[in-house]
Amino acid sequence: MRRGVVFAGAAVVLAACMTAGLMVGAAGLPLKGVVLALADRLPFVEAHSGLTPLETGVLFELRLPRVLLGAMVGGLLAVAGAGYQGVFRNPLADPYLLGAAAGAGLTVTLVIVAVGDGAAVPLAAFCGAAGGVLLAYGLGHTATRGGGTATLVLAGVAVTSFLTAVQTFLQQLKVDELQRVYAWILGDVGGGWDQVVMCAPYAVVAAAILLLHGRLLDVLSVGDDEASALGVRAGRVRLVVLVAASLATAAAVSAGGLIGFVGVVVPHAVRRLAGGSYRLVLPLSLLAGGAFLVTADLIARTVLAPAELPIGVVTAFVGAPFFVTILRATRKVET
């Protein structure tokens, strides 16, 4: 009962943010026109939106793919963050802080520099994301046996810096590609329908696997020994969730570039509002992450209009202070 209300609330927030994303921009579109134009595209529905052909074009060719991609990338980053947090039993784990995003960024840059854009991008991103996380985990694990909460994040920061340095080196080698890579690094969800279509299959598979592991992540949260004593093969669950979260990160990074803090801020806010069970945290993070990024994109393209602010700047602006409060909260629990 209460769960139903929470989910309905999150869905309403996401729908409201997406609608606002469709309406607001260089050319403002009226709410009624947007709703009717969307309804008109549904099968068996005839509606006259009253929008001009130009406005209809803006809505369907610019705004709609942008909002959909924003919702998808935001939802994926948030749900991947929640998944990593469950795997590492660490509320600070996040695709960006763990080195997953930087790993994906490096391999994607490699692909862009070597062969240009193409179908290899998501696959390269996946390998990079998984490699980045494993590197951070391995480093954190050897640095302090068992690995504390902060150690993993520190290792992730080190891995991120290193991979970013390699990536920058590659960029400078190929100055003619610089502009394209640079724009991509700062994050952008204006890729159009191509990006939406490319990202969607990965998004669906990764999100489905993650959502189905909510119960098992709850079991893992009581510790490995106890999870084993409860009959769960902890290692296997970890691996599956890790792969799915890296796939989600890869899909988000290859479609939206490097956008930080979504994966740590959104799940944390969800936990505060709805409790700690991963069965709630994962699906709610998916919805709330979408709403968060669509709103961030809305801000990014309006504050300096007609210029556009990179979306990663907006999420960092909101996310970094928030991250510090989470850090303080977890330090308090640990000591």
Place this chain on the structure above:
Amino acid sequence: MTVEITGVGVDLGGRPVLRGVTATAREGRWLAVIGPNGAGKSTLLKAVMGLLPHTGLITVGGRPVRGLAPRDRARLLAYAPQSPLLPPDMTVHEYALLGRTPYISYWGREGARDTETTRAVLDRLDLAGLAARPLERLSGGERQRVVLARALTQQAPVLLLDEPTTALDLGHQQQVLELVDRLRRDDGLTVVSTLHDLTVAAQYADDLLLMSGGTAVAAGRPAEVLTEDLVTRHFGARVTIGAGPAGRPVVHLRRPTT
């Protein structure tokens, strides 16, 4: 269900921690594993639970634990570690419900029966009023009861408890021990627990297993195991063993007279 431990050895990081341990926890009785720090008490419990690879043979109800699938093993043995990890924002009900995990398939979810079993266990442990409370807002005694609740929802015939009373004051220690004893008698559970307090172990357990340096050095009724000679030799302590209630010994530390 009887637990038979025969010639069990465990190596951790290439170092032998247990060697040739043989012991029996008989059905419906309480076996307390005692011994000085580092004797291998917790390791033995983990080996029985199947959490550590071991040599030798451990059987539960005649079935070797090594060959059991994790879920089947979890239906026979419930385990509560010395310092359980309690996720701060998980509620008491959610936590106790985790005990139903061995009855749910990988992709499955709890059914009405699991919720019902959990509710009944919380009722029985006087935790029904706390069902919706997050774990971070529990007192020490409540936390220990909640951990027991999780072990009980597992409905396993054997309960393995690693130091169930550490960090509890005297009154709460007694409360938890009596609860375990009541559950043992009512449900015919076999209890195997490590206990560092020898007098407590003698009071509540039917049988004691004294371990030292990774081997079992004595086993039997409390009065047989807790002798001044054995305690002095293995704990390096000067003690006087007195007669306690119901023929169960009481261990006193003795200060040197100057």
